[in-house]
Amino acid sequence: MKKIFQSAYLAFIFLFLYIPIIVLVVYSFNTSRFSTNWQGFTLDWYRVLFTDGPLMEAFANSLIIALSSSTIATVLGTLGAFAFYRYRFLGRKIMYSFVYVLMMSPDIVMGISLLMFFITIGLSVGATTLLLAHVTFCLPFVMVTVYARISGFDRHIIDVAKDLGASELQMFRHVMLPMLMPAIIAGWLLSFTLSLDDVIVSFFTTGPSFEILPLKIYSMVRLGIKPEINALSAVMFLVSLLTVTIAHFFFAKENK
Amino acid sequence: MEKAPIVRLREVTKRFDDVVAVDALSLDIFQGEFLTLLGPSGCGKTTVLRLIAGFESLDEGEIVMNGAPLNGTPPNRRNVNTVFQSYALFPHMTIYDNIAFGLKMKQLGKSLISEQVDEAVSIVKLQGLENRKPHQLSGGQQQRVAMARAIVNKPQVLLLDEPLSALDYRLRQEMEIELKRIHRKLGITFVFVTHDQEEAISMSDRIAVMNQGRIEQIGTPTRIYEEPENMFVAKFVGEINIFEGRIIEVYNGSATVDIHGRPFKVLNRKNFSTGQHVKVLLRPEDLAVTRDEDSRPVSPSLGGVIDEVIYKGKTVDLIVSLDAGETIFVTQFFNEDQEDVVFRQGQRVHVDWPYGWEVVL
Incomplete structure (x- = not known):
């Protein structure tokens, strides 16, 4: 009896979490143009979606920004975390806590301040400013993820590598990088998803010349929800599901 | 023991902020000897080791190895290797790759590396474990890997920083005998750091008793034990x-x-x-x-x-x-x-x- 209750309770929570997404996915196959009543199965909306030029372009832009910003943030963040670990310098602790401040600060504040900054230095908003903004808000997440792993290492591990004849570069390549790889991949995946679905910061830091998917959807939804939006959301859900599965598979292997 | 010092420390001083860790210390280390730096924690013994290895830079004085001053030479260019207290094995590498690391850094040929790794493995008696990962080994075995990883590079001086302190009593005694055997077999200089006077007395050719960054007395275990030169040495080494x-x-x-x-x-x-x-x-x-x-x-x-x-x-x-x-x-x-x-x-x-x-x- 207790077991049944436990399962039911858990099922309820998961239903609560996933019903909206299930509804969305189901309606993406609905023949009706107006999403509220079911009129039969169709793949039309997916066809419409993949032939919608501007939408596909926005999707491509989003992917480019997400891939490049997460990669740049991962490289910089990994090097940054390593520097915090390897070197002792004045203001090291204060600087590290600023990384957390950046992570916790509201998107709206970051969006506005970045916009002000770009205007001040005379950079017109577009692809470049958007990329810079995304790198900025992804960077602390990578740093924190990588630093958490690096600070769990044996404190002599660098000394050992140097002692055995490795140069600074060899030590980083043959010891640090492989040992940090799970955290680096985790940081990259986190950055990728953060960048892919960011609305608020992007809203302030890109211009009409460079449209990305979340903003495009946002502007489309203002005119009513179209079924191709459902289809698009279903596709994006599938992508994140895949990402999570890959990440899970990778870490399960690592922890074995 | 031959009478040519392989490493000479001359008036070496090292400060950490305002704390003097090593205080104008002079020490000659001879070819082939087993020298132990013995002292309570915080006496500067590990710092001396780290200065010889090159992990710390000295503030005053100089360290001379084979007649050439070492000041400023980075650890990867010194012909010394260190075995750390925590072993610090590379967790992502197999035992074989851990031991081969130093040789790979020197970019030796594959067959030469494998030959030398096999030799080191047999010296520390780890045959059959080459393909394991460090976390699959016991503490004593990890200790042997750390030893093998250092000696495979054929250093002139092997530095050992309290390598036995993480082992339990029985294993420690076993490893003391092993260490002596390895020392005899390799014929290289061992500089061993410990706070355990029994360990020091049973293994060393010479003991340097350290206190507050200085050497209180240096000599054979017998001399240190039988004829302490001051109260510190008398009280620190054995009951008295x-x-x-x-x-x-x-x-x-x-x-x-x-x-x-x-x-x-x-x-x-x-x-x-x-x-x-x-x-x-x-x-x-x-x-x-x-x-x-x-x-x-x-x-x-x-x-x-x-x-x-x-x-x-x-x-x-x-x-x-x-x-x-x-x-x-x-x-x-x-x-x-x-x-x-x-x-x-x-x-x-x-x-x-x-x-x-x-x-x-």
């Missing part, structure tokens, strides 16, 4: 009884010391003069305890009562309360000829020692 005394007469090479009103004849190695206050030091096993019921004292001795008898198998340890108020610690070996001599709590005894076995400071 300390008697306060005053020189009452001086002869050629010997003297008479008054301890609790009794005149004891002692060796006068340090030119003491009459009236001088001295400390007379005696190891527990150098004291002789006689029961009053067996014989009355004939020569000067200190009377007392047995407080505690601790049976140790090979020996029996006695805690004796002297009439003068002090408590002393005595170790007696069993005398096979007198099996009926049994010490019991409360027995009256008198304590003396053979002339010359004492140390007077």
